[in-house]
């Protein structure tokens with residue numbers, strides 16, 4: 001059966017793909033889009049193009065029809081150690097310097113994000129460099145995350161088997177060290193390498209990052225290569241601005257050689273050398289030009305008046321604190337993390353350390369800026385004042401994951417779910433952690449719990465809660481498809 005696409009349906013499809021995924025189809029690329037649409041309509045037995053169109057416009061990314069279409073319209077070409085000059089720079093300069101700095105600071109943590117990771121070749125290449133540079137690799141807390149919009153590619157990434165074509169720039173000694181032979185030709189990454197990398201679905205054209213929840217924040221290195229050619233300049237700028245907000249102070253962003261884009265973002269410095277260029281986020285962490293939004297009364301600085309004046313001074317102090325707590329809460333709602341931290345650092349906050357929600361907001365702000373020790377300190381302080389806050393236990397769990405304390409994180413997730421058994425994000429994150437530490441059955445069980453909750457909330461919720469649940473549903477369905485080879489995509 002051939003599904004015919006008229007000019008109108010094709011225009012609609014082209015607009016939908018651009019709106020939802022950011023992908024722009026130029027006239028000479030339209031045959032690819034037409035083939036992909038016809039193939040999708042056939043596969044899901046839609047009678048005509050209009051039916052397919054109607055279905056696609058109501059479906060979230062992650063629905064099987066969407067995944068199917070995406071896998072046919074995205075170009076997932078990638079190979080290990082693509083772009084020699086960039087890889088050499090990482091191997092010889094950037095990673096050794098970063099590692100030295102971290103050792104000096106006594107922090108064995110590194111965070112790397114391969115955005116548009118395809119089947120993981122780029123992220124696994126960085127993982128190999130790190131194994132070669134870190135004799136004590138097992139003592140490090142390495143967060144290597146690969147994301148892509150194409151669920152089929154991510155499944156292949158988790159599987160870890162690659163064709164000879166993908167391995168064309170891997171030399172013999174790297175092959176020996178990091179790969180195992182594979183029955184059908186090509187090779188498979190060794191399990192220790194596989195365990196270092198994590199993959200999850202993310203649409204760069206969506207709005208879901210930076211996000212502490214999705215672990216998309218404070219990266220030391222972001223590789224976002226050879227994807228911007230598919231977007232228009234306005235979208236590229238919007239995506240780049242969000243990506244840059246996911247960099248840690250002094251973090252580095254690398255684009256692909258084909259990504260000819262105007263990177264004109266405040267605070268980002270362009271550096272060029274040896275036939276390649278990269279972008280460096282200036283470290284502004286201690287320096288804030290923000291004035292405190294509320295000046296604390298003089299007594300807060302230790303000059304308290306005596307006698308009758310004390311009562312009114314105490315009242316003023318309490319008012320100022322609650323004013324500041326309200327401002328912090330408002331800034332946190334808007335994700336203005338640097339402003340929250342600036343307030344926390346510049347004001348006399350002794351009183352605020354007694355207020356559990358404020359502690360949680362400040363902890364989230366530090367966490368989102370990659371300052372995990374301060375985040376943990378504030379989070380634990382908040383828990384002292386309100387040990388029954390499921391949100392605080394959840395944040396505690398996420399921070400323990402960051403700190404590489406998997407056992408403590410599992411415990412904190414359990415506490416969260418004891419207090420809030422319906423917290424879908426906690427089931428989801430617990431599932432991902434269980435999978436990462438090798439508890440496959442428990443991990444899949446938690447993901448299925450999350451799936452059920454997301455389905456229910458997407459049907460019964462209202463407003464923002466409903467759209468959040470629909471988005472989570474798509475993410476969880478994809479996680480299940482990526483991690484559970486027996487899981488079948490939903491049929492129409």
Ligand SMILES: C[S@@+](CC[C@H](N)C(=O)[O-])C[C@H]1O[C@@H](n2cnc3c(N)ncnc32)[C@H](O)[C@@H]1O
Nearest residue numbers: 021074076078116118149150203204225226227
């Ligand atoms: C040519 S590959 C680049 C792979 C790798 N970064 C490299 O340079 O070798 C482009 C990747 O971008 C992904 N992609 C396209 N649109 C995307 C979007 N809106 N969000 C996330 N990934 C996207 C595709 O699925 C594909 O895997």
